[in-house]
Structures are given as structure tokens and as C-alpha cells.
Amino acid sequence: MCGIIGVVGRGEVQSSLLDALKRMEYRGYDSAGICVRNSGFLTCRKEAGKLFNLEQSLAKSPLAGSAGIGHTRWATHGIPSRENAHPHLGAGVAVVHNGIIENHESLRKKLIADGVNFQSETDSEVIPLLLSTELGAAEFGTVEMAEAWQCTVEQLEGTYAIVALRAKGDDCLWFARRGSPLLLGRGAAGVYAASDALALAGLADEVLYLEDGDIGCISLSNVEIHQHGAQVERCWQSMPVSEQSSGKAGFDHFMQKEIFEQPRVIADILNAYVQGVDITFPEASLLDDAVLPNRIVMVACGTSYHAALTARYWLERYLQVSVEVDVASEYRYRNPVIGPDTWLITLSQSGETADTLEALRLFKSNTPDNLALTLCNVPESSLARESDGTIPLLAGVEVGVASTKAYTAQLAVLALLVLKIAYECRVMSEADTKRHLAAMRQVVDGMHVLLGHADQVQALTPLFDDIHGALFLGRGPCFPLALEGALKLKEISYLHAEGYAAGEMKHGPIALIDSRLPVVVLAARKYHLQKVLSNLREVQARGAKVILLTDMADQDIPDNVDAVIPLPEGDSFTTPLFAAIPLQFLAYYVARSRGTDVDQPRNLAKSVTVE
Numbered sequence: 385m386c387g388i389i390g391v392v393g394r395g396e397v398q399s400s401l402l403d404a405l406k407r408m409e410y411r412g413y414d415s416a417g418i419c420v421r422n423s424g425f426l427t428c429r430k431e432a433g434k435l436f437n438l439e440q441s442l443a444k445s446p447l448a449g450s451a452g453i454g455h456t457r458w459a460t461h462g463i464p465s466r467e468n469a470h471p472h473l474g475a476g477v478a479v480v481h482n483g484i485i486e487n488h489e490s491l492r493k494k495l496i497a498d499g500v501n502f503q504s505e506t507d508s509e510v511i512p513l514l515l516s517t518e519l520g521a522a523e524f525g526t527v528e529m530a531e532a533w534q535c536t537v538e539q540l541e542g543t544y545a546i547v548a549l550r551a552k553g554d555d556c557l558w559f560a561r562r563g564s565p566l567l568l569g570r571g572a573a574g575v576y577a578a579s580d581a582l583a584l585a586g587l588a589d590e591v592l593y594l595e596d597g598d599i600g601c602i603s604l605s606n607v608e609i610h611q612h613g614a615q616v617e618r619c620w621q622s623m624p625v626s627e628q629s630s631g632k633a634g635f636d637h638f639m640q641k642e643i644f645e646q647p648r649v650i651a652d653i654l655n656a657y658v659q660g661v662d663i664t665f666p667e668a669s670l671l672d673d674a675v676l677p678n679r680i681v682m683v684a685c686g687t688s689y690h691a692a693l694t695a696r697y698w699l700e701r702y703l704q705v706s707v708e709v710d711v712a713s714e715y716r717y718r719n720p721v722i723g724p725d726t727w728l729i730t731l732s733q734s735g736e737t738a739d740t741l742e743a744l745r746l747f748k749s750n751t752p753d754n755l756a757l758t759l760c761n762v763p764e765s766s767l768a769r770e771s772d773g774t775i776p777l778l779a780g781v782e783v784g785v786a787s788t789k790a791y792t793a794q795l796a797v798l799a800l801l802v803l804k805i806a807y808e809c810r811v812m813s814e815a816d817t818k819r820h821l822a823a824m825r826q827v828v829d830g831m832h833v834l835l836g837h838a839d840q841v842q843a844l845t846p847l848f849d850d851i852h853g854a855l856f857l858g859r860g861p862c863f864p865l866a867l868e869g870a871l872k873l874k875e876i877s878y879l880h881a882e883g884y885a886a887g888e889m890k891h892g893p894i895a896l897i898d899s900r901l902p903v904v905v906l907a908a909r910k911y912h913l914q915k916v917l918s919n920l921r922e923v924q925a926r927g928a929k930v931i932l933l934t935d936m937a938d939q940d941i942p943d944n945v946d947a948v949i950p951l952p953e954g955d956s957f958t959t960p961l962f963a964a965i966p967l968q969f970l971a972y973y974v975a976r977s978r979g980t981d982v983d984q985p986r987n988l989a990k991s992v993t994v995e
């Protein structure tokens with residue numbers, strides 16, 4: 385969702401602003417803009433649509449200046465248009481905002497009553513207009529600005545990451561954070577404020593993650609951060625993302641690159657966390673000598689939720705523990721009964737998903753003594769910082785909006801987590817643990833084999849021409865895989881697709897089946913194979929084209945299946961890891977054949993920082 389950048393440079397800043405905005409395109413947006421300060425004047429340039437439009441406009445008439453702010457907007461209040469794009473201006477100030485100002489209506493009414501004019505329909509525009517009202521017309525110095533800034537921010541309810549720039553009076557970026565991500569950066573060419581570290585790849589050498597409630601300013605010579613009225617020190621750390629690791633590395637799309645990175649990610653996870661039969665998660669050492677809780681609650685959104693659903697099968701089967709899995713947006717509002725002796729496991733690629741974060745906060749405020757773990761790909765994220773322990777996913781930067789390698793990393797880490805707890809709690813023997821770990825080590829090679837079948841999957845795209853939808857079916861841990869396969873297809877090809885528990889098909893989706901509804905069937909030897917094959921025959925009998933993903937031997941494969949994608953033979957932990965790859969390829973190639981924007985599909989955001 386919205387991406388924020390602010391730069392105070394040692395030279396011109398337009399190109400740094402654009403670079404940073406490009407690196408945040410993956411977050412999802414529908415308009416963009418920058419504002420640059422030059423000789424005491426602020427000049428904005430904004431365009432609806434892709435960044436390309438803004439770049440074209442700036443190429444025709446560049447904006448000179450050594451300080452500026454920029455924004456990619458994902459519309460919440462008001463349509464995607466030039467007027468609603470950020471930055472927004474007040475008298476002598478410009479502001480970019482990510483989040484939602486919940487009391488914007490009442491603030492707007494008050495400002496209008498005071499004679500202030502609005503130019504946009506956004507909630508965000510109240511911020512610069514409040515700020516300029518607080519500042520008054522005069523040109524005050526930094527001290528007065530600090531007061532006006534504090535006063536403005538105090539009036540805001542909701543969530544925000546805000547960066548403000550003044551036309552005159554100081555050389556600072558003014559910032560405030562509550563609920564939406566924001567970090568500061570510094571490097572040879574300037575100082576920065578940005579929504580994520582990726583935005584600053586190639587610009588900053590060090591970053592500082594702001595905490596919720598932080599407010600302050602940064603200039604080339606100074607940084608000041610306040611929390612509850614008192615000055616606080618925060619740590620600078622070296623830049624976690626290199627410019628190189630954030631590129632496409634010769635692939636056509638980030639998603640394609642990320643699909644191909646999966647064997648390396650799994651190898652990194654195994655190397656980092658497994659030594660012989662010992663599984664160690666350095667940042668969650670509180671799991672060493674763990675005693676099995678009464679109940680485990682897993683909460684996540686989107687693809688991360690699907691990883692949690694698969695893990696439920698493993699946790700219940702091997703640990704015999706009661707497991708509840710929910711999407712964060714429901715969990716946080718349904719007054720969940722948490723009770724003692726319960727662990728929370730949140731899963732998130734970004735660690736900034738607003739609902740997941742609020743679910744964690746709800747859990748911790750209700751039962752502070754219960755353990756809250758997160759499996760997260762960004763160890764510096766809010767979710768990681770607020771959890772009792774973090775297991776980093778080690779997937780590296782994921783840029784494609786549709787999650788791929790972070791998903792298989794979640795599955796791999798979850799499998800290791802189950803094996804670790806099962807072994808330590810003595811519910812799994814050493815021999816069985818070794819056997820499962822040996823199977824996990826086979827995943828790297830198996831994934832390489834599957835990546836070699838990309839062309840075979842691409843050849844299936846005609847089956848998705850002229851269809852009215854697609855159905856994905858599976859049982860057991862392959863049921864969440866079916867959900868994930870459908871979600872991937874839907875997200876990037878804009879085709880309607882549904883994932884269903886194969887046994888539930890007769891209770892609805894069967895009515896949709898005809899020759900224009902391709903059905904992808906996930907049939908694994910380990911998971912109720914014969915029952916899935918019965919469902920497959922029911923689908924065939926109604927004229928659907930069937931694509932079968934299976935680890936069955938060739939001779940056992942049913943006749944008249946339209947396409948078979950062979951999977952390496954897996955054990956109960958590894959089959960989902962294998963099945964993910966052809967499902968990702970299927971979505972990817974169908975999307976390509978339909979000419980959609982694979983890496984930045986319409987309306988979607990990578991990091992959903994508002995609820």
C-alpha cells in the first residue's frame with residue numbers, strides 16, 4: 385500500500401525520489417507524486433496511474449531542488465486521480481501520508497468552518513491544512529515547527545506514517561508514525577524517511593526503524609525523535625537490502641525470479657536451522673525445552689493464512705494439540721476466547737499487515753503471559769518487534785505482489801517447527817525425526833526438477849482460454865494448497881477461481897462444472913488418494929477438463945486426464961512444498977498469456993498496512 389519517501393540531499397533529489405518510488409511500486413498503488421523544495425518554494429508534480437506517467441511528466445519538465453517528498457498512493461478515500469494523489473499542500477508545507485485518518489470528517493468540517501479550502505477528497509489532506517493552521521502565516525523557526533507538528537499529530541486519530549516538508553524555516557523532514565511503517569535512512573548523498581528499507585536500496589547505508597508513537601525530524605546534521613513528549617534514542621543499523629538483491633536478475637518478472645529462488649531459500653532455511661537432528665531457531669530460543677501448550681492459535685492473512693492452514697494438519701497429527709486458524713481481520717473482531725496455556729503463531733511476509741498486527745496486540749493485551757511467536761520475512765518489522773519471538777523466514781526480499789517464495793519458506797519453517805516441538809516434547813522418536821528431516825533435504829533437488837518443468841506448465845495455458853472460472857481441489861494438507869492455487873490464479877490473471885476441499889465439492893461447486901471450468905486436482909499419495917481420485921472422476925463425468933498434480937506412479941494415473949503434472953514423491957511435510965511450484969507457474973503463465981501486470985496486479989497491495 386501507499387509508499388512514502390522523503391529526502392534531504394547534498395545535491396538534487398528528483399532522481400532519488402523517483403528511484404525510491406520505483407522500488408516501492410511493488411507495494412501496490414494507483415497514482416504517484418513528488419514535491420520538491422527550491423529557494424523557499426514547494427513545487428508538486430502528480431499523476432494518476434503508473435509511475436511511468438509521472439516520470440514522463442518530469443522528463444519534460446524536471447523539478448530542481450535538494451529536498452523533497454514523494455508518494456505512491458493506493459486509493460482509500462477518493463478515486464485514483466491527480467487531485468487525490470499525494471503530496472498534499474498547506475500554506476508553506478507539503479505532506480505525504482500512509483494510513484487512514486479516522487476523524488478526518490470532523491477535522492475537515494472544522495477547517496472548512498475556519499475558511500480553509502480543500503483540493504482533494506482524501507482523508508490525508510487534513511494533515512497539511514491543520515499543520516499550516518497551527519503554524520499560522522508567519523515563518524517560524526524549528527522550535528515553533530516542533531510544537532505545531534506535535535499539535536497537528538495529536539489531533540489525528542487512526543493510523544499514519546507521515547512525512548512533512550516545509551518551504552522555509554528549516555532543512556528537515558518532519559515525521560510521525562503510528563500503526564503504519566516508517567523508517568529513517570542516512571547515506572553519503574543525504575538523509576531519508578521511507579516506508580520500507582527496499583525503497584532506500586542504493587541510497588542509504590544505515591536505517592533506523594521508528595517505533596509506534598515516534599515523532600520528530602531529521603536533517604543532514606541531526607535527528608531528533610520524541611515519544612510521549614520525551615526525547616528518545618533509537619538504534620541505527622546497517623542497511624538490510626542491497627541494490628543488487630532487489631533487481632530482477634535477468635528474469636522477466638519479479639514473481640518469476642522469486643519462483644526460481646525457492647530451492648535456494650529452502651536450502652538456506654535448512655542450513656540455518658538444522659544441524660543433524662537439532663533444530664534451532666536463534667531468535668526464538670524460548671522454544672528450546674518447550675512444553676506443549678494446550679492450544680495453538682494461528683492468525684494470518686492471504687497466502688500466509690494458507691500456510692497456517694497446512695500447518696494445522698501437521699500440528700494436530702504430530703503434536704495432538706488443538707489448533708485454531710483464522711484470518712486476522714475476523715480474529716481481531718470476534719471476541720476470541722483465548723484462555724491460558726495458549727500460543728499464538730502469526731505468519732506474515734511483510735510483518736506490517738495491519739490486521740495481523742492488531743490480532744497480535746489483542747492476544748497480548750488479553751493474555752500477556754501467553755507466548756506469541758511470529759514467522760516473518762522481515763525481522764525488523766512491527767510484527768517481529770512486538771512478538772515474544774521471531775523465526776525469520778530467510779526468503780530474502782519478495783517484490784512480486786503475489787507471494788511465492790515467502791509462502792514455501794513459511795511451509796518449510798512450519799514443518800521444522802512441528803518437528804522441533806514434536807522431538808523436544810518426546811512425541812516423535814529420533815528415527816522418525818531423522819526420516820522427516822531427510823525428506824525435507826530432498827525438497828531442494830525436487831524443487832529444481834519441478835522448476836525444469838516450467839515449459840510443460842506453460843503449455844497448459846490454452847486450457848484457461850474462454851473459461852468462466854477454475855476450480856482447485858485437494859484434501860488434507862493439499863486442501864489449503866488448492867486455496868492457494870486458486871488465490872494465485874485470481875490475483876494475477878483476474879480469472880475467477882475457487883479452491884475447495886475435494887470432499888465438499890458436491891455441496892455447491894459441482895453445479896458450476898462444465899467444459900468451460902478447468903479443474904486442477906491435487907492428488908498426493910499421502911493424503912486420501914483414492915477419495916481424491918473419486919472426486920476427479922465425478923468432475924470428469926460432468927465434462928470438465930482436468931489438470932492433475934500428483935506423485936502417483938505413471939501406471940496408476942487415471943485415464944482421460946487432460947494434463948498431468950508429476951510431483952516428486954513426498955512425505956507428509958514435503959508434498960505441499962512441491963505442489964506449490966506448479967501452482968505458481970500455472971498462475972504465472974496464465975497471467976502472462978492474458979497480458980496482465982504480473983508483478984503489480986490491479987488493486988492489490990503487497991503490504992496491506994490499512995485494515
Ligand code: G6P
Nearest residue numbers: 685686687688732733734737787
Ligand atoms: C497481501 C499480499 C499477499 C499476502 C497478504 C498477507 O494480500 O498481496 O501476497 O499474502 O497480503 O501479507 P503478509 O505480509 O502478512 O504475509
